[in-house]
Amino acid sequence: MLKVGLVGVGGISGAHIPAWEEMENAELVALCDIRPERMEKYSGKRCYTDFDEMLANEELDILDICLPTYLHADFAVRAMEKGINVITEKPISLKEEDVDRVYSTAEKNGVKFMVAQVLRFWPEYELLKEIYDSKRYGKLLSGTMIRLGGIPKWSWDGWMTDEKRSGLVPFDLHIHDLDFMVYAFGAPEVMYQFRSKRPDQDYISLCYNFGDFSINSEASWYATSYPFAAEFRFQFEDAVVTNEKGKMIIYRRDDTVIDLSQEATGDTGSINLPKSDAYANELIYFADCVENNKPVDKVKPEELSCVLKILNNL
Ligand SMILES: NC(=O)c1ccc[n+]([C@@H]2O[C@H](COP(=O)([O-])OP(=O)(O)OC[C@H]3O[C@@H](n4cnc5c(N)ncnc54)[C@H](O)[C@@H]3O)[C@@H](O)[C@H]2O)c1
Structure with a gap:
């Protein structure tokens, strides 16, 4: 059973949390948000208001990042450096150079990474x-x-x-x-x-x-x-x-x-x-890649770089 933690219990987490709850090969064990009231309605989870504390106390297989955009890349790197596989909401970052930083951290630490490009x-x-x-x-x-x-x-x-x-x-x-x-x-x-x-x-x-x-x-x-x-x-x-x-x-x-x-x-x-629910589909896909050690090839770093390059030149 994969142990999952989710950070950023805001709007979009309302689509991710039920999808994790339905999954048979994964258990959402921990939530983290700086606003404790956001986590009150989810019973049976260990709740944290400090991300480092969550990383220190939990043995996670997967971290799901639903934080505001500007925090995605840094939080992904921090988790992957602890050996945790990471799926993050889009976009990976506002900066194209973060694509390389994030994927090279994944490679160095032998973990999987994916951006949840839901379409x-x-x-x-x-x-x-x-x-x-x-x-x-x-x-x-x-x-x-x-x-x-x-x-x-x-x-x-x-x-x-x-x-x-x-x-x-x-x-x-x-x-x-x-x-x-x-x-x-x-x-x-x-x-x-x-x-x-x-x-x-x-x-x-x-x-x-x-x-x-x-x-x-x-x-x-x-x-x-x-x-x-x-x-x-x-x-x-x-x-x-x-x-x-x-x-x-x-x-x-x-x-x-x-x-x-x-x-x-x-x-x-x-x-x-x-x-079918696309938000559940992306999480199921990533969990399967982690559980069965499959390559995460549905979302490629060169595609993410191409998108960020175009957006940064608009
Ligand atoms: N794929 C989609 O269709 C889709 C739809 C909406 C949002 N998104 C993406 O999801 C991300 C989140 O968007 P949202 O609408 O849920 O935002 P939101 O503002 O509703 O939620 C963000 C949450 O992060 C928490 N947070 C902020 N800083 C934190 C920290 N340091 N540690 C822990 N928690 C912290 C906030 O308290 C808040 O609850 C964005 O990057 C957005 O682009 C994707």
Whole structure:
């Protein structure tokens, strides 16, 4: 049984903790947060307000880092130097040089490391990649990816709206779509970019060139309570593949429409969209790599570096 500790019991930990609790080969034994009240609702865990104390008292196989972005790399290094395997929330860091620092620490200490880039484990996005790789609808011609919402007001100490600690919309929100593009389609060139950044809101619009096709992308923290939307629309030679308004729908050239949000009935063109929780999928994947000593090759350091290089040049 893998012993797991989690540090940073804030917003996103609410997706990680239940996933660890469901896992059969792992036990979440310890939590750490500087705000003790954040840990009160989780019974049966050893709780710490000091990270070094957690590291000193626990014999962890895995540390799950759900801290604010600017702390990810340092906390990962501290844990890996104690021989603990680490999975951290995205992004690995705001600084490209941290990719090397973190991965070389993992190598030196013989432990595994992964950044939880969740779209790589998200059924709709996995299926999009499979459609691209298999060319079942021909070549990709164009794409659109959006991630829009209102400015986050809930983060601890307002760190999310502090550019030095979060990197704002590019590093907090757009990174999901850019990371997926680099993973699925390779390194792009930025053809066009526009940003409207103010103290109370942030918006970017970009066009990436992949040679044979381009992808337009938008991300926002609007100053209003605009409803969150994470969507895509990809034009292939023989189909338009969409994930909009919570539904994945494929419009084929023969005018048939496959609605993958419905239970599979009739002809779906043997396309299967598993109903699964992407946050659980990424943690299960990492736990399996640790337990069975498999390489963590779903998220590669060169892809993370490529993303950080692009974001740091916007
Ligand atoms: N993958 C996703 O879809 C997704 C979604 C949201 C957030 N995230 C990422 O998760 C990370 C956390 O975001 P969040 O929304 O949960 O933030 P949050 O502010 O809600 O939570 C951060 C927590 O860390 C605690 N903390 C701060 N400093 C600490 C320290 N030194 N030691 C121990 N605890 C400390 C805070 O008390 C807080 O509870 C961010 O890096 C963000 O990019 C990812």
